[in-house]
Amino acid sequence: MSKKYRSWVTGFARIGEQRELKKVLESYWRGEASFDDVQEVSDSLKCRHWNYQRRASIDAVSINDFSLYDQTLDMIETLGLVPKRFRDIEDKTARYFAMARGDETHTAMEMTKWFNTNYHYIVPELCAGMSYKIDISKIRAEYEAAKSEGVDPKINIIGPLTFLANARRTDGYNPDALTLFGEILPAYVSLFEELDTLGDSVTIQVEEPILVTQRAAELSLLVKDAYNRLCGAAKKSDIYVVTYFDHAKEAAAQLVQTPIKGIGLDFVHGSANMEILDIFARSGKTLVAGVIDGRNIWISDIESKLSLLNEIANVVPKESIVVSTSCSLLHVPYTLKYEKRLDEKIKSWLAFAVEKLDELSLLCRLFFDGADSLDAQEALRYAHNRDAVADRKSSTLIHDPEVKERMQGIDELKKRREPYENRIAVQHERFKYPPLCTTTIGSFPQTPEVRAVRRDFKNGSIGEAEYVEKMKGFIRECVEFQERIGLEVLVHGEFERNDMVEYFGEQLQGIAFSENGWVQSYGSRCVKPPIIYGDVSRPEPMTLFWSEYAQSLTERPMKGMLTGPVTILNWSFVRDDQPRSETCYQIALAIRDEVDDLQKAGIGMIQVDEAAFKEGYPLRDSQRPVYEKFALESFWICTNVAKPDTQIHTHMCYSDFNDIIDTIEAMDADVISIETARSGNTLLKVFKEHSYKKEVGPGVYDIHSPRIPSIEEIEKQIRLLLEVLPARQLWINPDCGLKTRRWEEVKPSLRNMVEAVKKVRASL
Numbered sequence: 001m002s003k004k005y006r007s008w009v010t011g012f013a014r015i016g017e018q019r020e021l022k023k024v025l026e027s028y029w030r031g032e033a034s035f036d037d038v039q040e041v042s043d044s045l046k047c048r049h050w051n052y053q054r055r056a057s058i059d060a061v062s063i064n065d066f067s068l069y070d071q072t073l074d075m076i077e078t079l080g081l082v083p084k085r086f087r088d089i090e091d092k093t094a095r096y097f098a099m100a101r102g103d104e105t106h107t108a109m110e111m112t113k114w115f116n117t118n119y120h121y122i123v124p125e126l127c128a129g130m131s132y133k134i135d136i137s138k139i140r141a142e143y144e145a146a147k148s149e150g151v152d153p154k155i156n157i158i159g160p161l162t163f164l165a166n167a168r169r170t171d172g173y174n175p176d177a178l179t180l181f182g183e184i185l186p187a188y189v190s191l192f193e194e195l196d197t198l199g200d201s202v203t204i205q206v207e208e209p210i211l212v213t214q215r216a217a218e219l220s221l222l223v224k225d226a227y228n229r230l231c232g233a234a235k236k237s238d239i240y241v242v243t244y245f246d247h248a249k250e251a252a253a254q255l256v257q258t259p260i261k262g263i264g265l266d267f268v269h270g271s272a273n274m275e276i277l278d279i280f281a282r283s284g285k286t287l288v289a290g291v292i293d294g295r296n297i298w299i300s301d302i303e304s305k306l307s308l309l310n311e312i313a314n315v316v317p318k319e320s321i322v323v324s325t326s327c328s329l330l331h332v333p334y335t336l337k338y339e340k341r342l343d344e345k346i347k348s349w350l351a352f353a354v355e356k357l358d359e360l361s362l363l364c365r366l367f368f369d370g371a372d373s374l375d376a377q378e379a380l381r382y383a384h385n386r387d388a389v390a391d392r393k394s395s396t397l398i399h400d401p402e403v404k405e406r407m408q409g410i411d412e413l414k415k416r417r418e419p420y421e422n423r424i425a426v427q428h429e430r431f432k433y434p435p436l437c438t439t440t441i442g443s444f445p446q447t448p449e450v451r452a453v454r455r456d457f458k459n460g461s462i463g464e465a466e467y468v469e470k471m472k473g474f475i476r477e478c479v480e481f482q483e484r485i486g487l488e489v490l491v492h493g494e495f496e497r498n499d500m501v502e503y504f505g506e507q508l509q510g511i512a513f514s515e516n517g518w519v520q521s522y523g524s525r526c527v528k529p530p531i532i533y534g535d536v537s538r539p540e541p542m543t544l545f546w547s548e549y550a551q552s553l554t555e556r557p558m559k560g561m562l563t564g565p566v567t568i569l570n571w572s573f574v575r576d577d578q579p580r581s582e583t584c585y586q587i588a589l590a591i592r593d594e595v596d597d598l599q600k601a602g603i604g605m606i607q608v609d610e611a612a613f614k615e616g617y618p619l620r621d622s623q624r625p626v627y628e629k630f631a632l633e634s635f636w637i638c639t640n641v642a643k644p645d646t647q648i649h650t651h652m653c654y655s656d657f658n659d660i661i662d663t664i665e666a667m668d669a670d671v672i673s674i675e676t677a678r679s680g681n682t683l684l685k686v687f688k689e690h691s692y693k694k695e696v697g698p699g700v701y702d703i704h705s706p707r708i709p710s711i712e713e714i715e716k717q718i719r720l721l722l723e724v725l726p727a728r729q730l731w732i733n734p735d736c737g738l739k740t741r742r743w744e745e746v747k748p749s750l751r752n753m754v755e756a757v758k759k760v761r762a763s764l
């Protein structure tokens, strides 16, 4: 008999609310903890998370959402698709972590972003003729553990289409692993046969987020074949195909024609899903309706969620609806419980994962049983929710009349500067920098001493005067070093910054920071995104003091260093009570003021980093224009205050510009530095093909490796670049900031870079 659900959580985080998993893993890797310790912590985390969900009366609770490193890597293990290059490692645990992180003799598998999130998964390496071998021991163990905790779990599996589309073929010419569909399906069939034996009626949640992306149309053709076969393999089980992050209209129409039990759709980030509700009514499939936002941290407006559900229920029979999170709660922090310093008001507007469970259960009660059925505690929670929602709409903490007034005139600022040809001429006249001008991306090594000074200042053990003196010391050394080796455009080194977004976020009005709001980024690594809760403004200059000081030390141009509005937006939790574009424009205004202050103080070159510009792109091309429009406009707003002779630089880490080169051009930065070191000159060719006219600094060596590049090597790299663009259009720099490197690496590397440029110039 299949189970009937009312509430559903797509998945839960695993790193632990005190980052317990991170801590034990890292001490295991250092050799200080045993693998038994790791397992002990893992087991207790799983239990804790199941119990959180059980206490909130969630009835569809996951297993196999836990992972020691990454779920896709776990799928590789489950399917027995370990790449050949790791098969010499016999110990299973050692092999697992070698795939994830590499060891002395194996380079790690590639890692990349999970759709449009900041979570990174391990990219499967597949080839034709691969052999698979199903191993469900991890799943079985979790299934049994959950049962013994009194939870009847659903099993989370990454679906075959998503697994393949996210994989890479390591044989042959075409890296698209979807060409291996015919080979992967039998592996999944065997897997589902085995899962089917776990119980009388097992619930399997198959995650297929790939079905919401630009590839949806093409993949929908495979959906029926795949799910007819998987249902055939697991006849006793209930299979639910769950999608998230956008709408899945194309695939859902196919899925209802297969024997699956239900489909999960995201109604928070894919409102277009509302257009296909009738297919549920007609097919009798269950709709797992994702209405509680799994990607953001604001309290749900329970009232409006309830109307949404009722609207759905106008078309889909209520008995066929399950109320769910929009996606796994992996992407939000755990709980507000540890937030002691956060403003009480702001805190009352937030819901992290554990708080979302309560929202889900309250919503469920209201939807299925009605307001009259609430017990005293639920009624209280409902009242609190309504108060907090109302309060958030009108609070003066959020709504700043000055910002709102300034936003009135924003349209006039959404424009490019005067023509590039005019600007660049006066810039060359002002700075007289040579072709192949040498510079760096901004940060210099964040040594233990640098960190200690920042930490001491933060916890009050040194005063401001001492802090400033010490920071000035670091800057002085850094500037002296750059002059000594002959760099031509200098930077101050960014020693005062812990993180390129946090540094600005902390100084901007309207942005808050949690103490414990960690979200897993990859493996044991977590990030703590800023929380943009209100209208953003800049009470006072943020970087001016350090840049002016640095400029006072040298005759050479000192680049001012700012983080761009799009990057601040993309790396934060963004308020959901106004369009993202509005928030981005507000940030742009704040950075604009900083640009202006810098230029007035004589800082003639200003770099506005947009490291996260590319990753903010939507999952479907149809939505690209909207993103590109506001992202571009935001960049213009913050840079078009620059006088013609102020040179605007930007930097992007991401290395694939092929499909966004027109937008890069339109950003209108005078100089862009990009990460190309690992690709020779292939990447740069895009710029030539699009007859890109502005100046480009393609990174000439890879800063992600501790290796010191030789003069010859860099010289060769520069000559490769010269095959593509003329010297007058090229700058020479490393491919990203140097903060993760040590001085012992940075010094010789940069010296070699400068020497290489001298040699090339001599031969021009």
Ligand code: GLN
Pocket (backbone or CB within 6 Å): 441, 442, 443, 494, 500, 561, 609, 611, 651, 652, 653, 736, 737, 738, 739
């Ligand atoms: N200016 C920043 C730095 O050098 C840029 C960092 C980045 O691209 N992620 O650290």
Ligand code: ZN
Pocket (backbone or CB within 6 Å): 441, 611, 651, 652, 653, 675, 735, 736, 737
């Ligand atoms: Zn970078």
